[in-house]
Amino acid sequence: LAKTTQPISMDSYEGQEVNITCSHNNIATNDYITWYQQFPSQGPRFIIQGYKTKVTNEVASLFIPADRKSSTLSLPRVSLSDTAVYYCLVGTLYNQGGKLIFGQGTELSVKP
């Protein structure tokens, strides 16, 4: 499974756009990129998933360059409630039963 590298922590202010970049140099052809959000003492929550180019949903956008060796999660106009740990995961859809390996994650702190 491809290893991921993210910044350990980031600070932001309410209303700003936050971009968290994840490196996955060894991503395989069949791998998808998935981002999860976790609040303290809660299970992770799915945010977004993509394979290439750009994916957007109601909460975030995911930008993936052509070489797929990195990806950027973009959170528009963050609020205090977006303070959480964000995990970037890379895994295959079918091999290894969809096993996901969590890296260290990025602890985002949103300040008023």
Add this chain to the structure above:
Amino acid sequence: GAVVSQHPSRVICKSGTSVKIECRSLDFQATTMFWYRQFPKQSLMLMATSNEGSKATYEQGVEKDKFLINHASLTLSTLTVTSAHPEDSSFYICSAKAGGQGNEQFFGPGTRLTVL
């Protein structure tokens, strides 16, 4: 999205006792369930993969005789921590994955285990 529940949400037990944690997929059938452990300020660590009707596959370094996993139905998997010790105190999280395309996993709310 799909809902996964865990019971209990919090448990305190004495050293040497066994604790069972249940993970249920409430509105879908989960062909595969996963169990994770998370220590404070650390990431989730995958413990095992559980497929309905078959033996669980444990990650390297996880004792299968200590962490018993049963996946008897498509909506229920249980993790039993046998002869728990203080070092087993942790946050245990399960996730469930439906069959078919896509590897989106739906996570439970977690169970906080404290062993005295």
